[in-house]
Amino acid sequence: MLSLIWLIFAPLIAAGIILFPRFPNHQVKVRRFAKSFAGLHFIYTLFFLLFFDTSLYGMSFEKELTFFGMTWLKSLGISAKFAVDGIALLMVILTSFIVFVTMVVSKIHIRSKHKLYYSMVFLFESALLGIFCAKDMFLFFVFWELSLIPLYFLVSQWGNSEARPAAMRFTFGSFALNMLLFFAMLILYYYNFAVSNVLTANIESLSMDEKIYPLWFQIMVFGGFLAAFAIRVPFAFLHSWYPDIQSKAAAPVNILISGVLLSSGIYGLIRFNMLVFPSVFKLFAPILMVWGVVNLLYGGALAIVQSDIKKIISYANISVIGFVMLGLGSLTQIGFNGAVFMAVSAGIVYAALFVVISSIQFRTKTTYITALGGLGEVMPKCMYLTLIICFCAVGVPFLMMFTPKLMILTGAMISDLDNDLLVKLCSIGGMAAVAMSAGYILYFFYKVFCSVLLEQWKGLKDLGPQEISVLAAFVAVIVYFGVYPMSIVQIYQSVAGMIQDILQV
C-alpha cells in the first residue's frame, strides 16, 4: 500500500474529482473535501517516514509507473521511476504539511472560483511531489515545468490587481530558463551515452565527472542547470520575482510559495549540480559561499527598508536562503547537514510568518507597515504565538533555526577550501547576518504588534480557533525540532555521507 505512485498522483486524482462536473459547486463542500484529503495525504506521507530505513545508502521505495506493463519512453531509456532518499523524503513531508496548512488557511481568503482554486493547489502539490520523487532526469523536468502552470493561475487569479503581470514575468522567465535546463539535460544525457554507451536518464547513474570533454564544456552544462535552479532558490540578484510575487499573491499562495517552491530549487541544486557535477561544483563552491553571504547581507539590508510586511518577510526569506548556500558551498559534512536542515526550517518558519500575515491582512485589509501598529493590544494570542516564531527566525536556542545556523557557521569555519581568507570572511559575514536577522525580524514584530495602536484597529478580533490551531501546530513543530534537532538530521545523514564521499574524491 505504501507506494510513491499513490503519493504523487493522489492529489492529481483529488484535483480531477473536484473539477468533475458532478462534484457539487458549493464552496463549503469543496473546501471540506480539499481539507480532509490534504490531511489524509499528510498522514499518508508520515507512514513513509515510519518505514524509511535511515541507514540505507541510496534511494528507497523505488516504484516504476508502467502503463499496461510498458515503460514510459523505453526507446530513449527514460522511465517513469520514482524513489526517495532522505532529503527527498523530508521535502515530501514538508510539501504535504504546507499544502495541508494552505488548505486550512484558504477558507477566509478565497472568495471566488473555489473549484479551480483547490484543484490548482492539488495540481501544484502533485507537481512538487513529482519533482522530489522523480528518479529520472526528464521526469524531473516534466514535473518541474508542470509546477509553473498551476502557480501562474494561483498567483494571477486570486492575487490583487497587479498580480497578473507579476505572475506572467515569473512564469515566462522560468519557461525560458527551463529551456536552458532542458538543453543542458539533453547534452548531459548524450554525454553520458557517449561515456557509458547506455542510453539512460536515471539520476543515480548520471555523472559528468569523466574528462572526455574539456572542463569549460562541463562548466557550461553546469551553468544550464544552475540558471534554472538559482532563479527558484532564489540567489541574490536573481531574486526580484520573489518579493514581487509574494506582495501581490493571495495570502495562502504566499504560504505555498515560501514553504515549498523555494525548497524545490534547493533540492534541484543538490540533486543535479552537486551530485552530477562534483568536480565543477568544487570549483564553484567558493563562489557559492560568497554568493550566499551576499544573499544574507543584501537580503537583510533590503528587508529593513521595506514598507510592506509581505516584502519584509520575503526579503528576510531570501536572506536566510543565503545560509543554505553558505552551507552547501562549505563542502563539509556538517555544513551540508545544516544546509538541508536550514532549507526545511526556512520553509516552515517563513510559511508560519506568512500565516500570521494572512491573519493580519484578513483583519486589516492592508499590509503596509505604517498603517499597522500596536496590534498586540487587541490580538494578544496572535502576538505571543508570533513572538515564538520570530524568536525562532532570529535563531534563539532550543528553537528550530538555531541548530542549522550553528551547523552552517561551524561548517563555514572549518571548511578546507583553498582560499583561507575567503573562508574566514564568509564565516564572519554569516555571523554578521545572524545579528542582522535579529534587526529586521524584531523590526517587523515591533512595528506590527508593539508600537502605538491606531484608532481604526481598536475593534479587531483576536485569532479564531482555526487560526490558533494552525499557528500552534507550527510552534509545536518549531519547538520540537529545536529541542530534538537530530530527529531531522538522522533522516538524511546517510545521504550526506554519500555526498561527502563523492565530493572528497
Add this chain to the structure above:
Amino acid sequence: MEVLIKDIANTYLPELVLILFILINLAASVFLHKNMYRISKGLTLTGIICAIAATFYLPISTEDSFAFGGAFLSNAYTLFFKILILISAFFLTLLSRNMVRSTRELAFEYFTVFLSGVLFAMCSVCVMDFVGLFVCLSALGLSCYLLLTYTKSANARQLSFGYLVIGGVASSLFVLGLSYLYGLCGQFGFVDISNYFAQNPPHVLLTFVVILMTVTILFKLGIVPFSSWLPDTFQGAGYPIAAYISVIPPLACFGVLARLLLIMMPFTTSLKLVLASLAVLTILCGSLCALRQTNVKRLMAYSMSVQSGIMLLGLCVFSVYSLSGVLFYLFFYVFATIGAWAAIILFYNSCKLEEIRDFNGLIYHRPYYVIAFTIILLSLAGIAPTCGFVAKLFLFSAVARSGFVFLPFLAVAMLASVIMVFAYWNIIRAMFRRVENSVEIDTNIVSSKLILYACAFATILCCIFADKIFVVLQLISLYM
C-alpha cells in the same frame, strides 16, 4: 489484367476509392438538387472512411510494392502518411459544417475540390519520379487556391492573392530546377537519379538545383523567406479552409521532403546547414511575429510556420532517430492543430468574432471548453505534461544526438520556441481574464465539440503511450 488487379490491391486502392467518390460527388452535383449539403457531406465522409478501410487492406510489410513501372510506391512509410492525411481529412470535413451549410448551393463543388486535394496529397507522398511529384504538388496547390476562392468576400480574395503569386513563382522555380536536374543526369525517376549520382561524381550545380526544387515545398510549409503569404491568406480564408491549409499540405510536404532528402542528402552536404539555418530563422521570426498578433487566425498561421520550422530542423539532421522524431511530431501536430482549429471554429460559429480579446473571461461560462483548449494550446507550446513535450523531446534529442554541428542551432531553436509559448499564452490569458463576457458558445455543434475534447484527450494519451507509437515510427522510418 491480373497484374493490374494485383497492382491495385497492393498499391493504390485507397486513391482509387477516393477517385470513385470524387466522381460520384461530381455526378451527384449534376443530377441532384443544388442545396443538398447533407448528401455531399455524407458522400465525402463515406469516401474517406472507405479509403481508410482500403489502406488497411493494403499489405503492411517492410517490402516496397510498386505500380506503373516503378513510378508509384506503397510501403509502411506511405501508409502512415495516407492514414494520417485521411484521418485529418475526416475531421476537417466535420469541421466545415457551418461554413458549407451557409452557402448551400456550392456544397458538392466544395467537397469535390476538398477530396481532390486530399487525393493529391496522398499521391505526392507515393510518387517516385519528379514529373509525377510536380503534378501532384501543383494539383494540391490548385485545390488550395480553389478552396480559398470559396469565400465570397472580395477582401478575402485579395488577401489570398499573395498565396497564388508566390505559389506560382515557387512552382516555376521547381520546374527550373527540374530542367537543370534533367540536364545533369537525363533521368526523372528517384531511383535512377540516385543510381546515377552514385556512379558519377556529383555536379557543382546539384546543391543549387536541390534548393530550387525544395523552394516550392518550403513555400507550402511556410518556412521563412517564403512565408509572407501565410497570415494574410489565413485571415482571408474561411476557418475550415485555413485549417485545411495548415494540416494537409504540411503532411504531404514533409512526406515528400524526407524522400527528397533521402535521395539528395548523400550528394549535397551543405544542404543540411542551409535547411537548418532556414528552420532556426523560421522559428525565431515566426514566434516573434506571433507575439504581437491580435487575430486568432493570424496567430495560427504563425503557429503553423513555427511548428514546421521545428520539424524542418529535425528533418535536416536526417538520421533514423530524427526521421521518426519528425513523424511523431507530425502525428502530434495534426491532432493538436485540428483540436485548436475545432476550438476556434466552435467559438467563431457561436459569435462570429475572431480577435483574441473576444476570448476574455470565457472561463466563467464554459470551463470545460476553456480547459480543453488550454490543454491543446499548452501541447502546441510543448509544455511538459502533454504530448507536445514528448514530441519535442524525441525531436530535440535526435538533433542533439547527431553531433556538435547542430547544437548551436538547437540552442537557438529551443530558446526561440519559448517566445512561441508567450504567443499561445496570450489566448490562455485572455480566457482566464477576470472580466464578464457575454459570449455564449453554441453547444449544438456536437461534432466540433467532440473533436475538441477528443484531441485534448489524445494529446495527454499520446504522452503516456508515446513509446509504443515511437517504436512503430522508428520501424517505418528504417524501411522508408
